[in-house]
Amino acid sequence: MQPLPDSLPTDTGKVALGRQLFNDVRLSADNTISCASCHTLSTGGVDGKKVSSGVGGQLGLVNAPTVFNAALNDKQFWDGRAATLQEQAGGPPLNPVEMASRSWSEIIDKLKQDSSLTQQF
Ligand code: HEC
Known part of the structure; x- marks a missing residue:
């Protein structure tokens, strides 16, 4: 184990793009759910629900942990599987x-149609 660093190196362009993608419902199959739907930054990075609901109101098995400082986590997910x-x-x-997209190419095809986004990439 190492002590946590005081800060992590960041690139302002990537941070701006990441913020946009975090709030982008096009990552979901029916364009209704973004990361922020379950990890609402104004409420501590959580949705405050017993279990989160995804596309079509489908319920997961566990609640959403906060995403604040997740980059510093030793492991990800409640069971540490990532x-x-x-x-x-x-x-x-x-x-x-959760977001129920069928493939990354489905998502990429949608995002590619947004010239402002492709420019930022
Ligand atoms: C439908 C609700 C939902 C959506 C949408 C969602 N999450 Fe989550 N997220 C969860 C739940 C529930 C967990 C915990 C799952 C588990 O531990 O098995 C989780 C876990 C995480 C974790 C792990 C945090 C930790 O402390 O282990 C991170 C990071 C995270 N999500 C980021 C994201 C990002 C980035 C997106 C968008 C690409 C996203 N989530 C979309 C519900 C959601």
Whole structure:
């Protein structure tokens, strides 16, 4: 174990893009759910529900942990099944009871039509 760093190196362009994607409902199958739907930053990074609800009101099995400082977590998810944030973040868009997209190409095809977003990438 290492002590937590006081700060992590960040790139302002990537932070802005990440903030936008975090709030982007196009990551979900029916364009209704964003990461922020369950990890609402104005309420501590959680939705305050017993279990989170995803596309079509489908219910998960556990509640949403906060995303605040998640980059500093030793492991991700309640059961620690993801070792890193990178490994974790790929899950929700394709999780059938969360954002329920069928594939990354489905998501990318939608995002590609947004020229302001492609420019930022
Ligand atoms: C439908 C609700 C829902 C959506 C949408 C959602 N999450 Fe989550 N998130 C959860 C739940 C529930 C967990 C806990 C799952 C578990 O532990 O099995 C979780 C766990 C996490 C964690 C792990 C935190 C920790 O302390 O272990 C991170 C980070 C996270 N989500 C980020 C995201 C990001 C980024 C997105 C968008 C790409 C997203 N989530 C979309 C409900 C959601």
